[in-house]
Amino acid sequence: MADFGSTLPRRQVGRYLRELRQGAGLTIAELARRIERGATTVQRLETGTAERIRLWDIDAICRVCGADETTSGALKGLAQQGNTKSWWHQYGDLIPLNFDVYMGLEAAARKLTSFQELVPGLLQTPDYAWTLTRLAHPSEPDSEIARRVELRGRRQIMLTKKNDPVPFDVILDESVLHRVIGSRRIMEAQLRRLADLGTRTNIDIRILPFGVGVPLGDLTGPFTILDFEHPATAGSIDPPVVYAEGYTGAMYFDDLELIERYRRAHAGLWRVALGEQDSRKLLREKAREVAR
Structure with missing residues (x-):
């Protein structure tokens, strides 16, 4: 094997x-x-x-x-x-800081399954993306920030294209709704965009409410499972990958036992997260609250 x-x-x-x-x-x-x-x-x-x-x-x-x-x-x-064995990509080590390693994997994925504590790049508005990118790269010129934001926007086409859009099942920690990124105006637009995107048949956004505590008894941190064949396809030659991002680098796992642990973790969080409609309702309520 x-x-x-x-x-x-x-x-x-x-x-x-x-x-x-x-x-x-x-x-x-x-x-x-x-x-x-x-x-x-x-x-x-x-x-x-x-x-x-x-x-x-x-x-x-x-x-x-x-x-x-x-x-x-x-x-x-x-x-x-x-x-x-398990690949640790450390930013600025062997690989240049301004090279997005993850993007190549994401572009090839046929399904994404994720838990996040910030709005993921594929769902960000340009203003939300600009604010985070500027904070992460304070010394970069505006032209470089604009390039990064434009690149992030182009990635989103994989979710919104007419033919065969990529399925994306994402759980957002409720803290995403309360942590103000940039300004109240930016947050209002971002929350409304999340609610709108959640109406698409290929995008399922669920909110993990504070009230459920720590359902798994431990914190997983943000992660994304990338599948490179449709779930119904047997014998994939490109095995799935788990991407777990950290402050100074990212872990990439393709060990099947570890991937299964992350799948079980996502399923456990999914069971106690708000349903699709209740999640959209909460997003729109929070957007109105932020706008006031």
């Missing part, structure tokens, strides 16, 4: 390399010829099945495909982290 625990960074490298090649308008054979490697080598790199990734190959592909310095540095960092 393949050791999926060591493949996650390699799968990430593969996705980005494939996007770079396609963006440059090259076939696998053309790229292989230009970097003087075999087509099989390039194919294995793109599918995340290469047993060993040579940094020279990453450099060469990035150069031929016109990748910027940040992307090139990030892919080399990912390649060096390709043999760890």
Whole structure:
């Protein structure tokens, strides 16, 4: 059996390399010829099945495909982290701070299941996103903040597109409704947007009220389970991943036992969270309260 625990960074490298090649308008054979490697080598790199990734190959592909310095540095960092059991991505370590590692996984996901203590990026209004991004990166120029917010907005299309939008089941801790981000006006708009998005058939937003205490007897912290095939699809070749974000970095788990623990945790929180309609009602009530 393949050791999926060591493949996650390699799968990430593969996705980005494939996007770079396609963006440059090259076939696998053309790229292989230009970097003087075999087509099989390039194919294995793109599918995340290469047993060993040579940094020279990453450099060469990035150069031929016109990748910027940040992307090139990030892919080399990912390649060096390709043999760890549970992958810890520390910001500003091997991977540049302004490279969003998680985004590549999210873009490939076919279902997202999450518990959050802030509004997740996929559901944020531009003003809410700007406020948080500016606070997180106080020394960045406005142009960089705008780029990050625009990127976050483009990610949201996966939830709102007409054809086959990605299902998103998210539990929001009630603290999300009370913690003011930016201003009362920004919060009002954000809460109303959450209530509106919750009416979509693919988005299910539930509020975990303060009144239920700590249902699991311990705090999980924010997490997202990413599935890369539809739930009904058997034999997925791309196993699910749990993403647990922290202040200085993020954990990525693809150990099946750990993933199952997170699924059970989400199910336990889901059982005691407010129902879909009651959650929307609370969001709209809180929005009116904030507006007053």
